[in-house]
Amino acid sequence: MGLMRRVDFVFFDAGGGHRSAATALQQVIAEQKRPWRVELVNLQEVLDPLDIIRKTTGLRLQDLYNLLLKKGWTLGTPAMLKAMHGLIRLYHPAQVRLLEALWRERRPELVVSLIPNFNRALGESLRKAAPGARLVTILTDLADYPPHFWIERQAQYFICGTARAVEQARALGHPAERVFRVSGMILNPRFYQPLNLSRAAERQSLGLKPDLPTALVLFGGQGSSAMYAIAERLDRCGLTLQLILVCGRNERLRRRLSSRRFRIPVHIEGFTSEVPYYMRVADFFIGKPGPGSISEAVHMGLPVIVERNAWTMPQERYNTEWVREKGVGLVVPGFRKVAEAAAELLRPGSLERCQANAAALSNSAVFEIPELLDRILKA
Secondary structure (H helix, E strand, O other), rough: OOOOOOEEEEEOOOOOOOHHHHHHHHHHHOOOOOOOOEEEEHHHHHHHOOOOOOOOOOHHHHHHHHHHHHHHHOHHHHHHHHHHHHHHHHHHHHHHHHHHHHHHHHHOOOOEOOOOOOOHHHHHHHHHHOOOEEEEEOOOOOOOOOOOOOOOOOOEEEEOOHHHHHHHHHOOOOOOOEEEEEOOOOOOOHHOOOOOOOHHHHHHHHOOOOOEEEEEEEEEOOOHHHHHHHHHHHHHHHOOOOEEEEEOHHHHHHHHOOOOOOOEEEEEOOOOOHHHHHHHHOOEOOOOOEEEHHHHHHOOOOEEEEEEEOOOOOHHHHHHHHHHHHHHEEEEHHHHHHHHHHHHHOOOOOHHHHHHHHHHHOOOOOOOOHHHHHHHOOO
């Protein structure tokens, strides 16, 4: 048996998507029994000695980001992103030194970045410490938010889940042989496992009606206080529907919702790893326009209702354009319009049309990417 090829996946925990993409890909590679030693590298831990964000906010970068999501404090995120990029530029030489030491110790043959903002430092440090290693950036957003977010002007490879992201990489001068297109975002393999269940029976087991239109309200692993207002509006609007409310790690939100008396049937859940199950039980999805949540819902055949306004994270704004372009849901200017959007989606033929558009999109990216990484390793 030959030597195992060393492959490092770089992630951090700002939001849940970067870690979940890395672990999903690691799982598939293990199942395919590729001769690779795949290990996860948490960039936050590597760069902790610099205290880049903690020096000014008292919080780690990933903790600050997650707090913003949980509280809904995202109005000023474009300006905050510019300020963060200024700090990253200021500390760039120190970042490169820390990463150089890491690569000299680890000696990877392939480094796969599943994070934005730090790819310039990853590229420069690899060139200095491990010049034979290859750098691949897998965009876990549907598109880049330039400048200096996902795509940098440096010699490396890119794996993109949309035509828009491919165009952005090519526009920055990256040759076609270094820019790969896959069929979507990385999803956990559990979303591909068959769920043989009776929706009517499962709804009843959750305390719901077996035949009512069912909305899944989900704002990622951190939850969001916006869910309470959404639930209130849908409860009061007079529509015949019911809700599954997944609060994530937001225990305060779960308690608030649990203490409220609803007119319509409601099932309230905290943090869960059973999102594929709840999506199978639901008819449509309501949540923030994150690439992971949208991609999961669409893959499971659920039309989506998402918002786009000044509070929308700048890197997620293209996602709403994608929803409209693909005809897989509705975009509202704010969730104060959620009842109107739900009414539109529940009009005769509307839900079915969006469901058919979702079903027409086939996303197997998590199974396609290992073959591309193999090609890059052999290049």
